[in-house]
Amino acid sequence: xxxxxxxxxxxxxxxxxxxxxxxxKEYLLEHFEEDLSLTEIGKRHNVSRQAIYDNIKRGIKILxxxxxxxxxxxxxxxLKAQLEELKENFTKKNLESIIEKNF
Numbered sequence: 001x002x003x004x005x006x007x008x009x010x011x012x013x014x015x016x017x018x019x020x021x022x023x024x025k026e027y028l029l030e031h032f033e034e035d036l037s038l039t040e041i042g043k044r045h046n047v048s049r050q051a052i053y054d055n056i057k058r059g060i061k062i063l064x065x066x067x068x069x070x071x072x073x074x075x076x077x078x079l080k081a082q083l084e085e086l087k088e089n090f091t092k093k094n095l096e097s098i099i100e101k102n103f
Contacts, residue, residue: 006032012063015072024059027052075102 010032017025030036030044031052038056042049067073082098 009060009063011073012067016063016066016070019066020059020062024055024062027055028059028063031056 009028013025013028013032017029020028027041027045030041031038036044038049038052041052045052079098079102082101086094086098
C-alpha cells in the first residue's frame with residue numbers, strides 16, 4: 001500500500017471509525033495507527049493473517065464508501081481552501097461569503 005493510500009485511510013479512520021464494526025475498527029487502528037503487521041495483529045487476536053487482511057480490506061472499502069456518501073473530509077478540505085484564500089485576501093465580504101456557504 002502506498003504512503004498516500006495509507007494517509008487517506010488514516011484520515012478516514014479519524015472521521016468514520018465509530019461507524020465500523022468493533023473488529024474492523026480494532027484491526028484498522030492497530031494496522032494504520034500502531035503500525036502492526038497483519039501477522040502481529042493475527043497473533044494478538046488469535047486469527048489468521050488472511051482473516052485480518054480480509055477485514056482490513058473490507059473496512060477500507062467501507063470507510064471510502066462513507067466518505068463518498070457523507071463527504072466530511074472533502075467538506076473540510078474545501079473549507080480549508082476557502083480559509084487559506086481568505087487569509088491571502090481578507091475582506092469582511094469574503095468572510096461572510098464563507099460563513100454563508102458553509103454554515
